[in-house]
Amino acid sequence: MKSYLRKYIWLAIPLGIALIFFSTCNFKNPTDNLKLIVNFESVKTTVAVDFVNSKTGATIDDRTITLQVEGKDRAMAVDLTNEPASRFSVTEGLISFGIREGVTPTPDSPLELRLIVNAAGYLPTSLPVVIDSTGSHPFSVFMVLKSDPPEGVSTTSDNSGQAGNNGAVLGAIVVSTDPEPESGCAATVTIPQGTIVTDGSGNPLQGGLTVEVTYFNSQTESSLNSFPGGFSVNVSADPDGNPGEGVFITAGFIVVEITDANGRKASSFDPEITLTIEIAPGTINPETDLPVAAGDIIPVWSYDNATGEWQYEGPGVVTGPNANGNFQISYQTGHLSWWNLDWWWWWCSLGKRIVLQGKTDCDGCLWVNVKAVWGGWTSWRYICDDFIQFYYIVPKSLPVEITAFDRWGRRVGGPLRIEDLCDLTQPVMNINIQSTNTYRVFHITGTCPNKDRLDIRPSLPVWIREAGTSRWRYLGYVRNGVLEICNFEVPKRYEIKTFYRGRYYSALFDFYADYSVFVSGNYVTATASGNHVYYNVTLPDNLCNRL
Missing domain, CATH: 2.60.40.1120 (Carboxypeptidase-like, regulatory domain)
Incomplete structure (x- = not known):
């Protein structure tokens, strides 16, 4: 066997079970009354x-x-x-x-x-x-699906522009998104006539140009969820020119994509183009605790798609209000990316611990949202322990609300308001998950058709969804072939799925009103007995041949 199998192996014998520890997986000529059971956990x-x-x-x-x-x-x-x-x-x-x-x-x-x-x-x-x-x-x-963006996002596409053989734009191009309904704000890109547009390899864009502009507001949850790279970031240079870590609080962000008829994507411009991002009145400047006003400074950042990192581009000066009541920041750039107006916020490395009163191991992981009270910052995370520990890059002195959801997306705790996540007091969030009589122990065994004396007990993550719904959610971690779960609604059908070495494995199971279980699936056979459900999974040949 390959060395990635664990060296601790059980031999099950019909007359009894002998636990034997081996330092190698090189087994030869096992007798017919032995079954080799491998607890497969190559990584912890x-x-x-x-x-x-x-x-x-x-x-x-x-x-x-x-x-x-x-x-x-x-x-x-x-x-x-x-x-x-x-x-x-x-x-x-x-x-x-x-x-x-x-x-x-x-x-x-x-x-x-x-x-x-x-x-x-x-x-x-x-x-x-x-x-x-x-x-x-x-x-x-x-x-974000470009053809159908979420609330808080406005997108537009314009194909009226043209570029000559040398990449020079034949006429000025001005493209604006429609005002985003939630904020009333928009974004605009302005490309002067004669601007030479090239791709990442320096090749000129030629012929018809398609300009796509997408604006994201700073308040709507689905817009903030789409923010690339998260709001706790490492940057090569902050506004003071120093590399380091920090927190973004956004006033809005945009993405601009330009392609020509040959599929080349614009990367650079000579001379620079102008990008304008509007800011809704009432947006709170966290540095003043007041609504944004003309003359406020908000740092401008660009995003590198290849590395996922943000780069400081310079200060953005707020002007306005305009006739529509919005403020704005305009700036010049010679390259394309996501562009973001973000205050650079201070932080602590170890923050508050919040006790989740009432959560049990059987409840699985909670889906927890933390968002700034005044907008501009959010975070989602799975919490599998009975507490939430904030660490690494934690926003300091930023009032937030914390809400917990169960594996089906139902609110089970909060919202809990916290004035400062870096205050080390330990508050309590009460978790209320309705208990049902659906405790089950899942036993999963992998088998190879040509190795009937070999059973694999896998260790890997598993997802679940209610049958017929569209969202898979993290269920838990199968360790050595065993996973305990509880609190399922009955009668109802569920699906579980996992991924291993290039193949997806899935199964259906029905909880009936009498709490009995029926199971079926691809590559899977299963039986149920009492609180225990036994899955037998047929492993792919490319794995079986390595055993």
């Missing part, structure tokens, strides 16, 4: 990621998503068999990977990754991932 730290349409809340499973692992500790990324892997092709909206075995992240020495995400028809985005312990770490990535 995993990252489980699902990809979500920002408008509909549905898992994106209708196209291929590309996930690239970057960041300071990207070399630590492996697949679930502990083989190096940093690029993944996602076809069903879910993926899991591991952290190299032997690496033990801690709160004092966390691992820092950045997930770069691309999918056809969606705006590119990224997600910072901080791992501070072993175990399974679930995350969700929100993505």
Whole structure:
């Protein structure tokens, strides 16, 4: 056997069970009355990621998503068999990977990754991932479908522009989004006649030009969820010119994409073009605790799609109000990216711990939202413990509201208002999850058709959804083939799914009114007995041949 199998192996014998420890997996000629049971946990730290349409809340499973692992500790990324892997092709909206075995992240020495995400028809985005312990770490990535953006977002496309053979724009191009309904704000790009437009390789764009402009307001939850890279960031240079970490509080952001008839994407402009972002009246300037006013300074930042990092571009000066009552910032740029108006906010590395009173291990992970009371900042995270610990880059002196949801998206705690996450007092959030008589222990065994004396007990993340719904949610971590779950509604049908070595495995199970269970699935056979459900999963040949 390959060395990625664990060295602790059980031999089950019909007349009894003998527990034998081996230092190698090189077994030869086992006798017929022996069954080899392998507790398969090649890595002890995993990252489980699902990809979500920002408008509909549905898992994106209708196209291929590309996930690239970057960041300071990207070399630590492996697949679930502990083989190096940093690029993944996602076809069903879910993926899991591991952290190299032997690496033990801690709160004092966390691992820092950045997930770069691309999918056809969606705006590119990224997600910072901080791992501070072993175990399974679930995350969700929100993505914007350009043809159907969420609330708080306005987009427009214009194809009236033309460029000559040398890339020079033949006439001035001015493209504005419609006012976004929630804020009444818009964004505008202005390209002067004669501007030379080139792609990332220096090739000129030629012929017809398509200009797409998308504006995101700073208040609507679905808009803020779409912010690429998150609001706790590492930058190569802050407004004082120093590399470092900090918190963004946004006043709005935009993305501009320009392509020609040959599919070339604009990257650079000579001379510079002008971008204008409007700001809604009443938007709070966190530095003054007052609504924004003419003369206020908001730093301007640009985003690198390849690295997922933000770069400081200079101060933005607020002007206005305009005739429509909105304020605005205009600035010149010679390149394209996401553009963002963000106050650079201070932070602490260790923040508040909030006790989740009433949460049990059986309840699984909660889906927790933390958002600034005055807008401009939000964070979603899965919480699997009975407390929330804020650490790494925590916004200081920023009033927030915290709300907890169960695995089905139902509110079970909060909103709890906290004036300062860096205040180390320990408040309590009461968690109220309705208990049902649906405690079950799932036993999962992988088998190979040509190796009937070999059983694999896997360790890997699992997702769940109510049958017929569109959102997969993190259920938990199967360890050595066992997962305990509870509090399902009856009668109802559910689906579970996982991913391993290029294949997705799924199964249906029905909880009937009498709490009995029926199970079926692809690559899966199952039986149920009392509180125990037994899955037998047929493993792919490419894995079986390695055993």
